[in-house]
Amino acid sequence: MDSFQPALLQTLESLRGAHLQAPFDYADRVRLLRKLRRAVKARSEAFAEAISRDFGRRSRHETLIAEVMMVLHDIDHHLRHLRRWMRPRPVAADGLFQPARCEIRPQALGVVGVISPWNYPLQLALMPLTAALAAGNRVMLKPSELTPRTADLLADLVQECFKPNEVTISLGGPELAAAFSALPLDHLVFTGSTAIGRRVMEAAARNLTPVTLELGGKSPTLVMADFPQAEAVSRIVSGKFLNAGQTCIAPDYVLVPHDRREGFVRALQQEIESRYPSLTQTPDYTTIVSDRHHARLQSLVDEAEAKGARVFRVNPSGESLPASSRIFPPTLVLDPPADCALMREEIFGP
Known part of the structure; x- marks a missing residue:
């Protein structure tokens, strides 16, 4: 210095x-x-x-x-x-x-x-x-x-x-x-x-x-029971996957009524697949900025999964995504424990 x-x-x-x-x-x-x-x-x-x-x-x-x-x-x-x-x-x-x-x-x-x-x-x-x-x-x-x-x-x-x-x-x-x-x-x-x-x-x-x-934050998204699901899903996907989630105001986690959860997850998956049918070929799916940031995202998901969270990796074409590509697939994590890093830190990824 x-x-x-x-x-x-x-x-x-x-x-x-x-x-x-x-x-x-x-x-x-x-x-x-x-x-x-x-x-x-x-x-x-x-x-x-x-x-x-x-x-x-x-x-x-x-x-x-x-x-x-x-x-x-x-x-x-x-x-x-x-x-x-x-x-x-x-x-x-x-x-x-x-x-x-x-x-x-x-x-x-x-x-x-x-x-x-x-x-x-x-x-x-x-x-x-x-x-x-x-x-x-x-x-x-x-x-x-x-x-x-x-x-x-x-x-x-x-x-x-x-x-x-x-x-x-x-x-x-x-x-x-x-x-x-x-x-x-x-x-x-x-x-x-x-x-x-x-x-x-x-x-x-x-x-x-x-x-x-x-600075960073957790940016919660609350979906009310009477709000149209399709509109909510479209807005969330647009906000979350802009710049592959590397945005301070990107939706960080979503709260939905329990009885709508499974349908909401399916709708999210379908919306993501329709926008990004290929993660390696589309020019509009942004990669993670560095190897260190990619490794951090992977560790967040791995910890949550090890603690019992359900993880859905959306990879429509089933493509190989080595860490060296820095392409991180859209990932939905259900019921992550409150004490895992995923719920305590800003995610800053897709």
Whole structure:
């Protein structure tokens, strides 16, 4: 960590000095956001290809919809509302302070750090960047090392769109991330696991750096007795198998009335089979990002099965799925014990 600290501190001080000397006004912010939008749109296919190669296989359509389109929409949203957001807002003065006039004036913080994850490596890097720029901040970005091709494309984009005293990007692994978290930033945004989030918050706390943490959870899905089964199944499959379940808001477990359970499981299996008739040939069934993540998913299922859970692996064509392929079949686990890791940790898989 110490080897990265001097260079990172120098970058931070350069950005902070630029912010203090020439804060971004409305025109600056609009200019930067428009440049970012043009660059993302021009590279949309390149990002889809890079992300797919980083994963092993990632649905092009999912990348264009869940990453590129969301980033473009987010930039448009900020451009549409930015002038109003920047405008001072009058508020009533307390009687003790009459005849004073009070107003709230939005002010930039200074330098914002963004540590982005691997599961949506474009969206979750550029949406925090967009918000920080719109608020008038300089930004230091650290993308995930698990998606290196995407990180390289992001680095090219940053160098094309921004001056070194506007936005910087740092590429590296856990040691760099630890040093990055320990910087005396004006705000730090982290998206990732709860375990790493604790470390990030601990490091930031030493500098009293405010943090925004978007971490994992269990995302329950409750299906009521009077809700149409076909609609529930369609929604659950769409949400769960987007990015092969490697999504923080994916349905994690489903609660259904006991007398509907068996029929619900059959309907889920049929829906999955109709969407993914082949797990090796379909371009829209995403692989798991790394061998380590694939092994973790397998251990979750193995433990639950060893403790008495019923496991249904949906593999419509009966294809061989070696661990080296990182293709994890859609898996339904019935009645997992409450004390197994599957019910205590975010699954983050299909």
